Amino acid sequence: MTRHRRSSLAHRAYAALLRLLVPRWLRVRAGDEMLATFAARLDAAATPRERARELARELGGLCRVAVLARGPAAPAATSTVHPRPQRRPPMLDVIRQDLGFALRAMRRSRGVTVLAVLTLALGIGTSTAMFSVLDAVLLRPLPFEEPERIVLVYPTIEEWRDNPSLHELWQQGRFSPPELRSWLERQRSFEAAGGYTSSTARVSSGAGSERIAVGQATAGFWAALRVTPQLGRLPAPDEREPVVLLTHELWTSRYGGDSALVGRDIRLNDRSVRVIGVLPASFELVGVSADAWRPYVLPTGDEQLGNHMIIAVGRLRDGVPLARAGEELAAILGGVDAADPQHLTHRGHLVSPVQQATADVRLPLLILASASLLLLLAACANVALLLLGAGADRVRELAVRQALGARKRRIALQLLVESVALGVAGAAAGVLVALATVRVLVAIIPAGVPRIGDVSVDVRTFGVAALLAVATGVISGCVPALSLSRVDAAESLRAGATTPGRGRLQHVIVAAELALATVLLVGAGLLTRTLAELQRVRPGFEADGLFTAQLVLPWDHFYRPGGDEAAARAALGTYVRELTEGVRTIPGVSDVALSSDMPYSGDRGTNPVEPEGYQPAPGEVVDAARRFVTGNYFDVMRIRPVQGRLLTAADARPDAERVMVVTDAFARHFWPDGRWLDRQVGFWGDTYRVVGVIADTREHDLRGDDDRYKFYVPALDPATAADNLLIRTRLSAAQLVPALRERVWRIDRSIVVEDALPMPERIARSLADDRYRMRLMTAFSLAAALFSLLGIYGVTSRAVVRRRRELGLRVALGAPRGRILGLVLGEAARVGTVGVLLGVALALVATRVLAGLVWGVPRLDPLTYGAAALLLLALTLAAALGPARRAAGVEPMRVIRN
């Protein structure tokens, strides 16, 4: 039985190979017979061993036939007659022949081959790896049915476009519940649509507490995405019971993938919630990171008209253009807000989720991918040089072939086939490089880049590698092919003839290579300087010795629906005080402050303010970033006032006068007259008196272009500043974190301590994007520089060999060796200068794409350009020095005698 099955497998394999390898004319006449004979032979084999031998013989025979049965060589080898009249060999056969020839040639000049393959492998591998990243992050569609029809829907107000603090909202406005309800009822552009919001919750069990992100979605959300849960069910349209759907991730990581969990309760924010289902592992809405989903039922009244918090997702009907759906949305919302006194212009902003989530990373990734392509181009140039150099040694061979009647086109084709073979070998090695590089990229690129965790090398990647292989083969091969096929046969065959003047072509290629390296090096230089400048920025407070931690508090213990709010507030106040006191008394901690917003955490709250005497421009929304802080905040942050005084503990007493501290930018913007102290600011229904002004701080981003108008008010309500701990300490993280947890959990085991890390680390994390861009660009530019050095070395060495006779003569005639050295170095310097200048000129234009990434240095910074140019020139000379010294050491008599 086994034997029979195996024989049928062998049979099929033989049939397939027969079809693949044996030319049609022979197959038609003898294919069936071959198969029958093959089968008879296998059946006749007595032992498995013999069978295997016969099988190998038969398959080998097919390969032999494949070669012998076609092409001009075929008849002589097997026919009993002498060659028939020659047909012109078909193209494929010619290439097959050339391929064999190429492989033999590659084997002959092993050094050149290895170098070329390595160069191409580096170029192709890097580009392929970058493609994998682009593919996963930017190109891969969402894992839903017909993903191209899914869009995110943002209602926006046109007037917000020019307001810096509302710009983000202008792009991504939110629906309020009544707005969403009207839109869902009236829209006709989507076959299904729904809304979602997200928040966080504490999930607790015997295993401890942790904070998870919880999405809340209306029923239309699931319909629009066409999601089917892996286990259990989706929420019913009007489900008001406390139920939850878990993502596959949470289900496996926290609950060990226990399917009995469905139907049971878990504790969310200390309340029991029924698990009704588990989403499939593939479920992913890029940019929305929820660990669990709960149903959201829209309220029917209008009381939440101002509460803009919902993003909508819709599945467009077939053939409805985005623009029409946007206009429809604007028309509907204009009707809902007709009572709005400001008469704002509504607009709908519709965008694919992938585009939305990757908007910020798209440009940097594309720039880096282009940089990797430049590197690949430099690799091609290098291989072209290698081939030209190796070709110089083959001039005789090619000339002989020409003399024997080979056409020039035929020779060019042969050379091209050789370089494409190199390209394919390079791609094969490049895939290995790509596998390694992808790992490095994933490690270097910060997790903030969406879907970076999904990057993998797959079939598409291999496809790209194959494409690059052929492209590089053609690019790096066509110059040598054209140049070498033009060799004058008679000239080259004359005794003693050396390679004719292909020096210039090689110089052009080297110069081009240097130009590419210059462009990349300038880019890397600009990004490096940007990072250095950013690291030099002082954030306006003292980050050293400052430790941060974010706490997730059990709010529901204090604020229960229908409970006494004042009592809750008092209880929470005591609780928070105990908590800070506990941390403050850790030995080595000098003070602890609390703030509503953690610097460098992405927190950003702005509120409308009414600065005394300020006349807003029409349509301007007057707002600023507010911070609720404890009285010792400025002390812990080591911030000094530039005018007036800072907040104190006394200011936080309920009966104290309402006072605030503002930043310099806030003061200058609202009161250009320079009288800042004692001005009044309306905020949240109270009037605050400005008691002090501090210098601007950078708490969001070291580039400092956000949140400049800030004001600080005492946290009268403990709830406003309870969860962000700022700790002044001389302890290291390793010493502090265990003590911190211990103190916090002594008060309450259910508190989650998150993101406990030193402030400098937090700030450094905000530079993660700049850092990885700088690193990648530097790596690419160094590789390109290395390629051009190899190029210069090779070209100079060959030039020295070529001119040996001339140099020897010069020495014999009394030229000092120093002059010979200068002669060779001078030539390298000339090529280098041309290449570098060309590169600088290119960089002046090309760095325009970096405009948004470069900071603190002018894009046309002469220092960076100059340093890149000088570095490459110096390296050029260094690379040429070896060959130049060899030239100077030429023994005149020996050269001339030879």
Place this chain on the structure above:
Amino acid sequence: MAARDPQRFLPLPTLSYYVLLALGDGAAHGWAVIKRIRELTDQAANPSSGSLYLAMVRLQDDGLIADSPTPAGDDARRRYYRLTPLGREVARAESQRLERLLRRARALDLLQEPK
């Protein structure tokens, strides 16, 4: 007629010669030819089906072998080949050529006679 001149096919490629020798025993199909070649050469030659048919197709084109009706009682689905008169002549001519070579080898004492 020049095309029928057996000398024109000499020297014969080894495999082609084996095929002619194998078919000298009577018509046969591919597998039988292979088996006869094995016997003929004391298992030294064992051509693959591919090589065999490539050679046989060319021999057929040159008119040295031809399709043969299936002998009674044999597998009717297989194609049988037989020597043509020309094929027989060529085999003879090649054998004579080899014979002459062997004689020469013997004269030079390059051939050990079996004792």
